[in-house]
Amino acid sequence: MTQRSPSQEAGPERERAESGGRVFIDSHVHLDGPDYDGDRAEVLARARAAGVENMVQIGYNRLTIERGMALFADQDWIHFSTGLHPHDSADWSAELEAWIEERSAWPRVVAIGEVGLDWFRDYAPAETQRRVFRQMIRLARRRGLPLIVHSRAAEEDTLRVLEEEGAGDVGGVMHCYAYGVETAQRLRELGFLVSFPCSVTYPKRNQTEVIAELQVEQMLLETDSPFLPPQRLRGRRNEPACVAEAAAVIARVKGLSVEDVARITRRNARVLFRLDLAEERVLVYPIRRSLYLNLTNRCTADCGFCTRLTHPVVKGHNLALRREQEPTAAELIAAIEARGGAGAWEEFVFCGYGEPMMRLDELKAVAGWLKERGARVRVNTNGHADLWHKRPTASELRGLVDVVSISLNADNAAQYAAIVRPAWGERSFQGLLDFARDAARVVPEVVFTVVDDGSIDIEGCRRIAAEYGVPLRVRLLDETG
Ligand code: SF4
Ligand SMILES: [Zn+2]
Ligand SMILES: [Zn+2]
Numbered sequence: 001m002t003q004r005s006p007s008q009e010a011g012p013e014r015e016r017a018e019s020g021g022r023v024f025i026d027s028h029v030h031l032d033g034p035d036y037d038g039d040r041a042e043v044l045a046r047a048r049a050a051g052v053e054n055m056v057q058i059g060y061n062r063l064t065i066e067r068g069m070a071l072f073a074d075q076d077w078i079h080f081s082t083g084l085h086p087h088d089s090a091d092w093s094a095e096l097e098a099w100i101e102e103r104s105a106w107p108r109v110v111a112i113g114e115v116g117l118d119w120f121r122d123y124a125p126a127e128t129q130r131r132v133f134r135q136m137i138r139l140a141r142r143r144g145l146p147l148i149v150h151s152r153a154a155e156e157d158t159l160r161v162l163e164e165e166g167a168g169d170v171g172g173v174m175h176c177y178a179y180g181v182e183t184a185q186r187l188r189e190l191g192f193l194v195s196f197p198c199s200v201t202y203p204k205r206n207q208t209e210v211i212a213e214l215q216v217e218q219m220l221l222e223t224d225s226p227f228l229p230p231q232r233l234r235g236r237r238n239e240p241a242c243v244a245e246a247a248a249v250i251a252r253v254k255g256l257s258v259e260d261v262a263r264i265t266r267r268n269a270r271v272l273f274r275l276d277l278a279e280e281r282v283l284v285y286p287i288r289r290s291l292y293l294n295l296t297n298r299c300t301a302d303c304g305f306c307t308r309l310t311h312p313v314v315k316g317h318n319l320a321l322r323r324e325q326e327p328t329a330a331e332l333i334a335a336i337e338a339r340g341g342a343g344a345w346e347e348f349v350f351c352g353y354g355e356p357m358m359r360l361d362e363l364k365a366v367a368g369w370l371k372e373r374g375a376r377v378r379v380n381t382n383g384h385a386d387l388w389h390k391r392p393t394a395s396e397l398r399g400l401v402d403v404v405s406i407s408l409n410a411d412n413a414a415q416y417a418a419i420v421r422p423a424w425g426e427r428s429f430q431g432l433l434d435f436a437r438d439a440a441r442v443v444p445e446v447v448f449t450v451v452d453d454g455s456i457d458i459e460g461c462r463r464i465a466a467e468y469g470v471p472l473r474v475r476l477l478d479e480t481g
Pocket of ligand 2: 114150151175176
């Protein structure tokens with residue numbers, strides 16, 4: 001099933017079991033300091049037992065870079081960053097920068113950081129901090145590495161420097177995120193994530209209002225160990241095993257499970273730090289209480305807004321499948337069984353970044369298997385199946401599918417073709433409507449969906465939906481699930 005070898009799988013699988021299926025990446029730790037000299041091995045063991053799969057040990061000056069790399073040289077799961085902290089920016093010299101750059105080429109260095117601006121502590125003159133921050137961004141661009149940014153009481157200045165220096169080309173994360181929603185949005189436009197530490201558990205300054213507004217897709221988790229321990233350990237040393245406590249707060253605020261938050265933030269970190277060296281093939285993926293089934297990454301459309309080719313990631317699941325990786329019905333059923341089987345989920349959804357009805361035989365075989373076991377089955381489709389298979393197809397779903405959700409996208413053929421860029425041009429719209437009409441006769445529930453982004457005539461869509469006897473569901477842009 002999986003592309004990984006059993007030996008690669010054994011480690012993470014074991015930890016997954018011990019941590020209740022949650023796998024975390026702690027994106028920011030300082031474990032080189034004397035706080036851990038007495039029990040560093042135990043701290044690492046506790047992190048593993050808590051489900052921490054990887055962490056980034058931050059090297060922010062000559063001492064911490066050297067110490068971290070020496071201490072964790074043989075720990076493959078610990079990655080490094082190299083940079084010069086704003087507090088240490090007065091130490092900058094061309095020689096030191098060259099040394100940091102040389103260290104940044106070492107194996108397992110995944111970022112430049114932490115670097116930035118700190119007007120709160122004010123340990124170095126503002127002008128020096130600004131100049132060194134610019135130098136570090138240029139270094140990151142040369143190395144093609146993302147940035148880990150430290151910014152305190154320096155919101156506007158940090159954004160301005162990032163923008164002026166083209167930091168968006170390498171992307172990065174602002175760690176210990178303490179600013180508001182607007183800044184996070186500007187960071188997102190730059191391709192930057194924001195990272196939340198265990199201080200989200202505090203009764204005050206816990207950032208929960210900001211977390212409520214942001215998408216988990218923009219977030220990383222961190223502990224910033226030994227700093228910022230969770231509320232129950234206030235005044236004591238923090239450690240990476242506590243990362244789950246930050247995830248629990250985010251999960252509660254977002255109405256997701258801790259496993260969801262772990263998975264999404266892990267995916268975010270793996271993409272940002274490019275940890276995905278081994279390819280994985282995701283055939284089934286959970287969102288809330290539904291199990292989504294990934295049959296293909298191909299599509300008969302080429303929607304302008306679709307990131308199918310460039311970034312086929314949904315809620316932290318990478319759904320990219322090359323054609324030769326597409327599952328057979330038996331493989332998909334085995335993947336469902338590995339996730340608890342037909343009885344374990346409220347609904348099974350044929351979806352993914354691709355058009356599931358292109359693989360109608362496999363879809364029917366798996367749907368039949370699910371219906372025999374009493375499961376509820378939904379198909380999300382672009383409605384092009386008749387055109388693709390050159391025959392009416394909806395009747396073949398009789399008894400196999402409970403819900404068919406069809407993207408209507410527009411109220412007329414010309415606009416539809418402009419948005420969806422389908423293989424058959426404007427006549428695709430009528431093909432979709434014919435499929436919908438037929439489906440409504442044999443499938444208990446058929447719905448049209450349309451995204452209300454302001455450019456669509458929603459009333460026109462309602463008229464068409466009524467004409468074809470299919471209810472219309474208007475979605476907002478960026479709505480999940
Ligand atoms: S129909 Fe769906 S998968 Fe296909 S291009 Fe459009 S948005 Fe992407
Ligand atoms: Zn910091
Ligand atoms: Zn730090």
